[in-house]
Amino acid sequence: MKKKFIELNEVEKITLQEREKNGKTRAFRTRCHCLRLSAEGYRAKELASIFRVSEISVYTWFRRWEQGGIECLEKWIKEKSDKPRVIVLDNARIHRSKRMQEKLAEWDEKGFYIFNLPTYSPHLNIIEILW
Numbered sequence: 001m002k003k004k005f006i007e008l009n010e011v012e013k014i015t016l017q018e019r020e021k022n023g024k025t026r027a028f029r030t031r032c033h034c035l036r037l038s039a040e041g042y043r044a045k046e047l048a049s050i051f052r053v054s055e056i057s058v059y060t061w062f063r064r065w066e067q068g069g070i071e072c073l074e075k076w077i078k079e080k081s082d083k084p085r086v087i088v089l090d091n092a093r094i095h096r097s098k099r100m101q102e103k104l105a106e107w108d109e110k111g112f113y114i115f116n117l118p119t120y121s122p123h124l125n126i127i128e129i130l131w
Contacts, residue, residue, distance in 0.1 A: 005038040005039065005041060005042065005043060005044070006035060006038045006039055006062050006065060006066070007039060008035070008036070008039040012039075012069075013036060013039060016032045016033075016035055016036045017032075017036060019032045020032040020033045020036060025094075030051055031061050033051075034047050034050075034051055034058065034061055035061060035062070035065055037050070038058075038062070044058045044059060044062070084113060085111070085112045085113065086112070086113040086114075086115055087104075087107060087112055087113070087114050087115065088115045088117065089114070089115070089116050089117065090116075090117045091116075091117065091119050095116075
């Protein structure tokens, strides 16, 4: 059964609150806020509505937190794996930024497959269907 909320200790709550205010990206701050609200008793369905994402996204954020906290994604990127890893990007402005292009070059060197969705193709981006 999927977890409806996560449990945080005081240190984790403080860390998330600080990162929610000072995180580098809006997406990261949003995830921190969502996790913190979950610990306050908000259910996944409520959080999905608040943050305008699917419940699947909320559960993914929960799973990533449980797998390794804030650094989980960066750790996942650094690890070697026999399984192919694919990063799918739409045409969002953030994906075209200089910093992202540098990261994409780094990830490409690490063996990630970078797949860019064609412009004006919401039918290929599953999140567009869920919104």
